[in-house]
Amino acid sequence: MNIRHVVSGSLAIVTALLAATSLAQAQAGYPNKAIKLVVPYNPGGSSDLTTRFIADMAKDILGQPVVVENRPGAGGTIGIGSVASSAPDGYTFSQITASPIIVRPHVANVPYDPRKDLTFLGRYMVTHAPFAVKADSPFKTIQDALSFAKSNPGKLRWAVGAPQGGPHLATEAMLRAAGAQATLVPVNGGAEALLALMGGSIEAVVVDDYARPLRDGEIRLLAESGPVKVKGAPNVPTYRELGYPLSPTIFYGLVGPAGLPSEVVAKWNATLKQIVESDKFRELTDRINATPFYGNSADFTAQVKQDYEQMGKALADLGLAKK
Amino acid sequence: MAGILGGLAHAALPANLLFCFIGVALGTAVGVLPGIGPTATISLLLPITFHMEPASAVIMLGGIYYGAMYGGSITSILIRVPGEASTVITCIDGYEMARRGRAGPALGMAAFSSFIAGLIAVLGMMIVGPVLARAAYHFGPVEIAALVVLGLVMVVMISSASSLRAMAMIALGLLLSTIGQDFVTGEERFTFGIATLTDGLGLAVIAIGLFGVSEILMLAGQREEDRAVIQSPRRLRELLPNREDWSRSGWPILRGSFLGFFLGLLPGAGALVSTFASYVLEKKLARQPERFGRGAIEGLSGPEASNNAAAQSAFVPLLSLGIPPNAVMGVVLGALMIQGIAPGPRLATDHPDIFWGVIASMLFGNIMLVILNVPMVRLFVSLLRVPTRILAPCILLFCAVGAYSINNNMVDVAVAMICGVLGYVLRRTGFDPVPLLIAFVLGGILEKSVRQALLIGYGSPYVFVERPIALSLLVVAVLLLLLPLARQILAVVQPRSQST
Amino acid sequence: MPSVAAMGRLVAATLVLTGIFGAVGGYRLGLWIGPTPGPGLMPFAASVLLAAFAAVPALGRARAFAEDGAATVWPRFVSYTGAAGLLCVAPPLMGTTASFIAALVLVLAIGERISAPRSLALSLVIALATVALFRLALDVPLPDPVIDRLLGR
Known part of the structure; x- marks a missing residue:
């Protein structure tokens, strides 16, 4: 083939593409092109599953493709940071959970300020992370476990699915408040924590993937770290009910960069509300043991602000906050 | 038994056969592409599975995973760029075989050994899988730590022939594995303020650099007559493994299959570690270990068998304990959860069609893969006819895109390129990057499990001797270390005793 | 351009320096916390080994390699x-x-x-x-x- 033909051919394609673009941009109204939704975590977890589900439904409601992109790393802060620094044009959003917003900024360096650099679009669900022991454990109540840890310092070994997350720090706060001393065995994720629990390497876990082993009678729940009671377990008290200092909501939501146009926020509030209140979404959350919990931008922003400040104060009191 | 037959019947349904085929074909394709892994592909397909029958969904997603094990070896052999982390080790002898004009037999043997291992793994899962799943409970951090110590001892042993330089590379690998946030305290170690490094260096990124990019730089510096990437085989018979290849590969494939099958059951990087273990084991057992690194087919067939066996046995802890042993299985678990199915000890009785159907589908999947892959050998080998001066720049581009697409992160591209220059300099000055890479993988697991084990043992090192499995593994490690020493002592003592 | 043999000593010397740097960094991170290894123990141990093993090729006699003869383009x-x-x-x-x-x-x-x-x-x-x-x-x-x-x- 003649080289000149290749060059002129490529140029022709480029020109055609350019023409097509200007046509596409002529269409008015939001959204008029594909929307990018960043998941700041690895594929397969609750964040990834729910975001892909929301994207699948949002695409039909908004009439534009919603592309999900995983940007994991540094406990979610890399992905959120990439969205915080993007253009506030309404085409780039991030999924978030509580930890990188209300906990991590207090204990580590993160590439954004949750109070200034983000627009909180809406909240879509809350999950639970109960304190659980093996079914044949001698601990019947949370007091049993705490008094054991008090009289045998360091002998209660426990693991947490998400290190440096809300449930982790809330449990640390509870242990300190009770004057108990326990050994935290670090693991990678809830599955590894449960494996160590079942294998008898540790005595307790704080994880969000508790439902299957609970159903099969392998574990017993002693308390719930969040403020909302675990579905189907009305006798399991929350840390808040027990009078312990921290009991943060484990929320899931969507954010965009600061300064999003109000029409974008309004559009997404309506879209998210429609999705969260649908039967299909309820079915999904039932299956992953979460509770749909819609909150519009204003409510969500207020809740995040309150949680952020409470967590900051509590962590400073505990001496866990960064200097 | 009824369950197995039912599973076979379920997997043989036309729809499930079709999904199995889609899965393995897609898997092979993404396996070929560096960076794009099965995890990303499976999550991309998740929304489609919302509308599928649960068993079909898992059959397809599973096919992607073990299909990627077949595809991943292709670029490892042809251009020394690993398509998947678990085919890193294939880069060593697979690529050397290709450089010696034996790309065809290398590709063929990769497919055949994966196939044989696949069959062994399916049989293993059907016979002992559910029983062995419980073994994962007895393999806590203490046992893992002991296992890794044994592995490191073996790495040291195979390297001891090549002097202090190999030891220095092992130490460098261990050091590099500590980059990132500390696992216990969360302190940042050697991250220099770069957020991406908080999670440590990625094995695939480093391997793309140390192997792929460094090879391109080696080629770039060579004179024209020295750098023909590969001579293509001339006759058809040279395209497939010959009788000698087979007789060398028989035992390595069997050993690799068993290693992969058992390590795949354990949580952590089962498939990956099993390939290293198989390579080290074969080199140790070989009559001429110096052939390794110069195109020894045992260095390819063992690890290839082990990664496929491990990819399949990883389904056992997922299906029968509800515990995903790696990230890919985590996504498959997500797909099942969305369908309203929580795998666990009750899955085999509550949903035998899913449990046995998925396992049985692997039988068909492996047959499809070998039918799909063997005829492709000719096509892939003919790719090597592209002149080096055009192929080499393409590979460089491929390395960059591959490194980027692992986490969609530009920092990874920079890390890969820096590792490329590092690999080039090390190779030019007589340092072998292979022990570095093995130590890098084992180092991360070693540090984590030793620290976990000591916390579990309330700070007492006796935890390693109190547990029988850990103790026996450590005893083997010590014996292996003492063996050469004993031999040397014998060599000193023997002549004297003969003279007297 | 220096010969490959000389380059080998340079690389080995760089590895020794890396080892020293890593050992200092590891020491600063803390070798032990209470009864268990701290974040610095593994980097410290690996670095000491690196410096020790690389010291011999760095100080010893320069060695030539197979690729040494080939001219670089x-x-x-x-x-x-x-x-x-x-x-x-x-x-x-x-x-x-x-x-x-x-x-x-x-x-x-x-x-x-x-x-x-x-x-x-x-x-x-x-x-x-x-x-x-x-x-x-x-x-x-x-x-x-x-x-x-x-x-x-």
């Missing part, structure tokens, strides 16, 4: 290294497609001495095909302001 080597550097920094600035084309032209025209129009044509085809495969078919979000606009995203 410097212009081509430099063009590839330059392209590798370009691929690290350019994509977020000028877009992936443009960076790929630039890197390929650099290697093909300067390194491999292919004529300029041929290099340009080859680079266009290879770069566009790669970007199309990864970005369009596989959904990899390659940074590319130019293509973003073309696709109306």
Whole structure:
């Protein structure tokens, strides 16, 4: 083939593409092109599953493709940071959970300020992370476990699915408040924590993937770290009910960069509300043991602000906050 | 038994056969592409599975995973760029075989050994899988730590022939594995303020650099007559493994299959570690270990068998304990959860069609893969006819895109390129990057499990001797270390005793 | 240019320095916390071993290697290294497609001495095909302001 033909051919394609673009941009109204939704975590977890589900439904409601992109790393802060620094044009959003917003900024360096650099679009669900022991454990109540840890310092070994997350720090706060001393065995994720629990390497876990082993009678729940009671377990008290200092909501939501146009926020509030209140979404959350919990931008922003400040104060009191 | 037959019947349904085929074909394709892994592909397909029958969904997603094990070896052999982390080790002898004009037999043997291992793994899962799943409970951090110590001892042993330089590379690998946030305290170690490094260096990124990019730089510096990437085989018979290849590969494939099958059951990087273990084991057992690194087919067939066996046995802890042993299985678990199915000890009785159907589908999947892959050998080998001066720049581009697409992160591209220059300099000055890479993988697991084990043992090192499995593994490690020493002592003592 | 043997000593010496740097860093992180190893123990131990093992080749007699005799084709080597550097920094600035084309032209025209129009044509085809495969078919979000606009995203 003649080289000149290749060059002129490529140029022709480029020109055609350019023409097509200007046509596409002529269409008015939001959204008029594909929307990018960043998941700041690895594929397969609750964040990834729910975001892909929301994207699948949002695409039909908004009439534009919603592309999900995983940007994991540094406990979610890399992905959120990439969205915080993007253009506030309404085409780039991030999924978030509580930890990188209300906990991590207090204990580590993160590439954004949750109070200034983000627009909180809406909240879509809350999950639970109960304190659980093996079914044949001698601990019947949370007091049993705490008094054991008090009289045998360091002998209660426990693991947490998400290190440096809300449930982790809330449990640390509870242990300190009770004057108990326990050994935290670090693991990678809830599955590894449960494996160590079942294998008898540790005595307790704080994880969000508790439902299957609970159903099969392998574990017993002693308390719930969040403020909302675990579905189907009305006798399991929350840390808040027990009078312990921290009991943060484990929320899931969507954010965009600061300064999003109000029409974008309004559009997404309506879209998210429609999705969260649908039967299909309820079915999904039932299956992953979460509770749909819609909150519009204003409510969500207020809740995040309150949680952020409470967590900051509590962590400073505990001496866990960064200097 | 009824369950197995039912599973076979379920997997043989036309729809499930079709999904199995889609899965393995897609898997092979993404396996070929560096960076794009099965995890990303499976999550991309998740929304489609919302509308599928649960068993079909898992059959397809599973096919992607073990299909990627077949595809991943292709670029490892042809251009020394690993398509998947678990085919890193294939880069060593697979690529050397290709450089010696034996790309065809290398590709063929990769497919055949994966196939044989696949069959062994399916049989293993059907016979002992559910029983062995419980073994994962007895393999806590203490046992893992002991296992890794044994592995490191073996790495040291195979390297001891090549002097202090190999030891220095092992130490460098261990050091590099500590980059990132500390696992216990969360302190940042050697991250220099770069957020991406908080999670440590990625094995695939480093391997793309140390192997792929460094090879391109080696080629770039060579004179024209020295750098023909590969001579293509001339006759058809040279395209497939010959009788000698087979007789060398028989035992390595069997050993690799068993290693992969058992390590795949354990949580952590089962498939990956099993390939290293198989390579080290074969080199140790070989009559001429110096052939390794110069195109020894045992260095390819063992690890290839082990990664496929491990990819399949990883389904056992997922299906029968509800515990995903790696990230890919985590996504498959997500797909099942969305369908309203929580795998666990009750899955085999509550949903035998899913449990046995998925396992049985692997039988068909492996047959499809070998039918799909063997005829492709000719096509892939003919790719090597592209002149080096055009192929080499393409590979460089491929390395960059591959490194980027692992986490969609530009920092990874920079890390890969820096590792490329590092690999080039090390190779030019007589340092072998292979022990570095093995130590890098084992180092991360070693540090984590030793620290976990000591916390579990309330700070007492006796935890390693109190547990029988850990103790026996450590005893083997010590014996292996003492063996050469004993031999040397014998060599000193023997002549004297003969003279007297 | 120094001989490969001399370069070997230089590399070994760099490894020794890396070991010393790592050992100091590890020590600062803390070797023990209470009864268990601290964050610094593993880096410290690995670094000490590295410095020790690399010290011998760094101080000992220089050794020659198999590849030592082969002359290096410097212009081509430099063009590839330059392209590798370009691929690290350019994509977020000028877009992936443009960076790929630039890197390929650099290697093909300067390194491999292919004529300029041929290099340009080859680079266009290879770069566009790669970007199309990864970005369009596989959904990899390659940074590319130019293509973003073309696709109306």
